[in-house]
Amino acid sequence: MVKSDVISPPLSDCLHCPMRAHSIFALLTPTEIVQMQLDVPDLHVKGDTVLYRQGDPARYAYTLRAGTVKLQAAPHQSKDQPHTIRLLRHGDLLGFEGLTLNRHSHTAVTIGETDLCQLDLAELSAYSQKYPAIKNAIYARWQNALQEAETQLLELGAKKAEARIAAFLCRWCSVFPDGSSVPFPLNRNDLSEYLGLSTEHVSRWMAHFKRENLVHENKGSLKIDYVRLMKISQKDTSSKPYRA
């Protein structure tokens, strides 16, 4: 029972993690967390790193501590240009579908430098049996993801390019104080894959917004005129005259 002092990968100290309050372990007591003895490697990776691929046997899930990740899916395992289903940021979870499906249903790719906790799904599965609070926390995130997916469905189905881009920029910036400069690691191509448009079309509208002083871009950060952009995002819901 001698404890080893060998430390290979840097491990997260879950107990003192600044994100614990927002994590799936939020409702556990400090004692419980210590008891779990979880091995949680702390990953720092460059942009364009593939964390896992759609269809892979699921081994790990992740908590995103800093940076951005895109979840992509392609229809029928084809190598086609993939579509980005979801964009993840500080505090989001990814890969948890592996808990019940055993395979990853997306491909996860980092955008810019990113910092994650890696959770072993087998261990996690065991603990989530033991502590229902963990399972509930994960489920709550799924419900949240569903909400977001439905919002995005609405945007893709009902809005045209101008409004779609405006709405996205507002959503992206909404977690920061109004008028502040917001980190923005996405390039035109990332945007186009998420919004279902061509890069050129995205570029045209972004350029337009900049000319109108609705948007300012500066080396990976962004400042927007929230109020005016919000108005544009509501524009033209494919305005059919509605006969009740």
Next chain:
Amino acid sequence: MVKSDVISPPLSDCLHCPMRAHSIFALLTPTEIVQMQLDVPDLHVKGDTVLYRQGDPARYAYTLRAGTVKLQAAPHQSKDQPHTIRLLRHGDLLGFEGLTLNRHSHTAVTIGETDLCQLDLAELSAYSQKYPAIKNAIYARWQNALQEAETQLLELGAKKAEARIAAFLCRWCSVFPDGSSVPFPLNRNDLSEYLGLSTEHVSRWMAHFKRENLVHENKGSLKIDYVRLMKISQKDTSSKPYRA
């Protein structure tokens, strides 16, 4: 303590319900079901019935026993032409988001004659505390809904009208044996709201498919050439030449 013999609305007999095996009560024992003493009115309604509206305080959830329901959402409680987020069929649940959100996040409208079980959310909430199996069953459905929403995101974001319609028809018919005649209560407008297209455009492509003998329509039922339609649905994923 005299039991009243007054029976106003017809109540479902959950114990002998043919759908129980697929319902959220699937994992309960018969004894437990009897113990619950659930009051479950059995609703039969016409088409175009509004079950609840987006934003309403959530009082009931429903299990769809027969027929079809569309869940619509409009951005920002505007009265704009709403977009259909999800189409529900035999066995699907609706309104359960009220369990955690207290308000309905969609408007639910029946398409054609429909048959539902109405579940009181307050009661359900209590029982789901008591029987974790119920809660788990509900969560599993949410995960499923998320999967579906992501599929639809892919279709809306990556496919154009022809492929989108073909894919939808294949999905709709896929739960029935290949080549069989499938109930199809949706009109062109329902389709257009779900697929993010104009009714005219949907009509054009449906007419085209019929001329090509890919689709046969007949008074609320549908027969498709699954194989050829499937091929069309994969067509043209907005085919960008992809440089790895």
Next chain:
DNA sequence: CGTCCAATTGAAACAAGTCAATCTATGTGG
């Protein structure tokens, strides 16, 4: 037989995609 509503069709307007050419910022080697 006429009414009503959904489905279909056509023509023109508009939105978005494609292809190809610049532009710009950044980084590199000389």
Next chain:
DNA sequence: CCACATAGATTGACTTGTTTCAATTGGACG
């Protein structure tokens, strides 16, 4: 420090896909 290479962003001209508006068709039904 400069010339050049590179990758992403922008722009323009043109093509294709979709919507819009208006007219017509086709059933279902009283």
